Amino acid sequence: MTASTKRTASLGFFLLALLAAGFFLWPTQLGGATAYVSTHGTSMEPGFRTGDLAVLRPVEDYNAGDVAAYRSDMFDTVVMHRIVAVQNGRYTLRGDNNSWLDPEHPTRSEFIGKLALRVPQGGHWLQRMTEPMFLAALFAVALLAGGATTHARHRHRRRTMSSPSVARRASSSLSQLPARVQGSIAACAVLALVGMSLGVAAWASPTTEKASSGEDSGQRMSFSYSATVPRSPAYDGTTVSSPDTVFRKLVDTLRINYTYTGAAPATITPVAKLSTASGWHSTVPLGPPVDVVDSDYTGTLRLDLDALEARADAAAAATGIPASQTEIAVIPEVTSDGLPTFSPAMNLTLTPLQLSLTGEKTNPSTTEATSTAPDARSLDVAGLQLSVASARTASVLLVLAALAGLVLIVTRGRLRRPISDRSAIDRRYGRMLVEVGPMPTPTGRPVIDVVDFATLARLAERYDLLVLHWLRSDVDTYVVQDQGVTYRYRCGTAPEPDPSSQEEAFSHGRPAT
Incomplete structure (x- = not known):
């Protein structure tokens, strides 16, 4: 095999390896299948610590024992825990360092991926490597090294060379290159700088922002509750209403009043979603779907506290994990053509002794939920409005194009350099x-x-x-x-x-x- 054939074969193997690595490492943000998660918290200790990097890949089947990640709607973040059970297409997960199960039960399609690789403290290093100063310094070093290598091959190398001589040759290497090569390297540098500058602004901004009040979907829901109680020292009158605490000894059934304002026609499907700290959850219908033909609608739901508590107690008996309280989300879910599903909720906490609003009590006694369609956040780039998602993609493509151009310049220079040197x-x-x-x-x-x-x-x-x-x-x-x-x-x-x-x-x- 001749020298030129060996060089061509080596270049081919290198390109194949590069393509294979690119296929495996290509991120999901750019259409790939690999996700990168920088871990934080203590839920997966001692296997994972804050700052570790998890590389995730989707798989056909997720099984008990696998470490997988999903996006949690409850916590609005990515959760990576270990699968401990699979039932009816839903997965139960728990952190290795947790004594409780995750409250959410994702399906296979909701998983981001299964753990493929753990890089200790890789999250910290990835953050440092994506800082603008580091990227600029790395690219400058690559240019000087590439230029110095090209320049050195045109001269006979000495067996020994002092450090000051190396520095002088490296600093002047770019100026010794042909004008065409200098121009190509300069173009790559400009592409890289533009890509990095755009990336700094894009990756530091969220892809969406909450719509202003004048640009929401126009759907609103107001909640309140009330119940009739016997006269007793517990209340001043014979009616208890939100946001007052409901004492279970005096109240068995609670009336939930809701008022919908928004697009019509629409369909309202009322449900109650129950959950406990053990990870158990269940959905209980509160009535048949209601067709709404006007833009304003008022409805009433009946909440049987004893029946809901009995449902949670039965689940606790089956799982062997007692629950001291049950979280109840009353949701009159609204579906309307041309709009996303509107799922407002009144959140309540139920214990054997009382029922109360979850979180801080509000006054007046109504709780309002609104539906806003999040707007895609945009950046002003030289007078052009560009969405953050598009800017992120463009920044990565520009940097990759610059690096590919630099590799091509060096590769062509080596292939074209005759053996007569x-x-x-x-x-x-x-x-x-x-x-x-x-x-x-x-x-x-x-x-x-x-x-x-x-x-x-x-x-x-x-x-x-x-x-x-x-x-x-x-x-x-x-x-x-x-x-x-x-x-x-x-x-x-x-x-x-x-x-x-x-x-x-x-x-x-x-x-x-």
Whole structure:
């Protein structure tokens, strides 16, 4: 296999490896299948610590024991825990360091991926490596290193070189390159700087922002609750209403009043979603779907507290995990053509002794939920409005294009660099070379020029001869003298010689006249 074939094969293997790595590591934000999660918290200790990097890949089947990640609607973040059970297409997860189960039970389609690789403290390093100053410094070093390598190959290297000499050669390497190459490198640098600048602004901004009050979907829901109670010291009258605490000893059934304002026609499906700290959850219908034809609708729901508590107690008995309280989300879910599903909720906490609003109590006694369609956040780029998602994609593509351009410049330079480069010939064929002074053209001996030094080397090996070499006027001449024939290869540039001199003519590779 010739040297050029070996170089081509090596380049091919390198490109295949690069494509394989790119296929595996291509992020989901750019259409790939690999997700990167920087971990925080203590739920997965000791296997994971804050700052570790988790590399996730989607799989066909998720099984108990797998570490997987999903986006939690409850906590509005990505949760990565271990699967402990699978039932009816839903998965139960728990952190290795947690004593409780996750309250949410995702399906297979809701998983981001399964853990493929853990990089200790890789999240911290990834954050540092994506900082603008680090990227700029890395790109500058790559340019100087690439330029220094290209420049050094055009000269014969010394066996020893002092550090100041290396620094001077590296600093001046770019200026020694051809103008066309300098222009290409400058274009790559501009692309990289634009991509990094755009990336800093894009990745530091959320992709969406909450719509302003004048641009929401116009759907609103107001909640309140009330119940009739016997006269007792617990209340001043015979009615308890939100946001007052409901004492279970006096109240068995609660009326939930809701008022919907928004798009019509619509369909309202009322449900109650129950959950406990153990991870159990269930959905209980509160009535049949209601068709709404007007933009304003008021409805009433009946909440049987004893029945809901009995449902939670039955689940606790089945799982063996007692629940001290049950979270209840009363949701009259609204569906309307042309709009996303509107799922407002009144959140309540139920214990054996009382029921109350979850969180801070509000006054007045109604709780309002609104539906807003989040707007895609945009950036002003040179007077052009560009969405943050598009800006992120563009920034990555620009940086990748710059790096690909730099690799292409270096690769083409290496492939186009002939084997006639003196330093390459010295390294590979030094044992065959004999340094001599410039020689005149032998009288009556034909001179045959070969196309490359490798051919001359094969001729010398075939006839068991040495290669004569001399340098004159920046031209390297290599000669193999066989019986009655002189084979010659020369490289370098020099002014046109004077044909009147036989010695000059032969030293510059011209037959004597």
